[in-house]
Amino acid sequence: MLKRSLFVLFALFMTLGMVFSIVGCAEEGATGPQVLRVNLAGEPDTIDPNKASWADQITVANLCFEGLLGFTKDLELKAVVAKEIPTTGNGGISEDGKTYTFKLRSDVTWSDGEKVTAQDFEYAIKRMLNPDTAAEYASFYYDIVGAEDYNSGTGAADDVAVEAVDDTTLEIELVKVRPTFLQLMGMWPA
Numbered sequence: 001m002l003k004r005s006l007f008v009l010f011a012l013f014m015t016l017g018m019v020f021s022i023v024g025c026a027e028e029g030a031t032g033p034q035v036l037r038v039n040l041a042g043e044p045d046t047i048d049p050n051k052a053s054w055a056d057q058i059t060v061a062n063l064c065f066e067g068l069l070g071f072t073k074d075l076e077l078k079a080v081v082a083k084e085i086p087t088t089g090n091g092g093i094s095e096d097g098k099t100y101t102f103k104l105r106s107d108v109t110w111s112d113g114e115k116v117t118a119q120d121f122e123y124a125i126k127r128m129l130n131p132d133t134a135a136e137y138a139s140f141y142y143d144i145v146g147a148e149d150y151n152s153g154t155g156a157a158d159d160v161a162v163e164a165v166d167d168t169t170l171e172i173e174l175v176k177v178r179p180t181f182l183q184l185m186g187m188w189p190a
Contacts, residue, residue, distance in 0.1 A: 049188045050128040053136040061188050068102050069186035081108050097177040102170040118164035125162045137189045143178045
């Protein structure tokens with residue numbers, strides 16, 4: 001019984017360590033070096049969001065990249081790079097529920113100061129679906145028109161219905177209605 005209690009206590013501390021992984025943040029107005037400490041179980045093999053599949057990889061990828069959508073601490077969907085969460089009411093989801101239009105914020109930049117554009121997201125999603133990328137979670141996005149064929153090698157990237165209409169508008173067409181599509185777009189692979 002004592003061994004089991006110690007094991008449960010150890011597991012709890014390990015879990016808390018992973019949940020509360022960020023242990024240092026800079027105060028507002030702080031000068032000098034800013035340090036971010038993250039409790040990882042090991043060195044991640046990749047920080048590529050398209051390829052990340054283990055907790056340490058996903059943690060670092062989430063610290064380095066932001067997607068169109070994300071989640072609050074209460075796991076509610078939130079707009080991140082997108083101006084707002086698409087709905088039928090704001091024109092972001094078509095009446096048939098198969099076409100999603102994401103309007104991007106214009107104030108988001110890469111670390112080098114270049115603007116983040118809808119073309120960046122089109123590239124990232126199609127790259128994730130590319131069979132050469134070997135993205136473990138690509139199948140989550142097979143409801144996108146052409147995605148499954150492209151990932152299996154029987155289709156082409158141009159057949160995948162993800163299109164940057166302009167610099168701030170991304171349109172994605174689905175094969176069928178997928179009520180959880182917005183949640184999938186809030187996950188790290190997208």
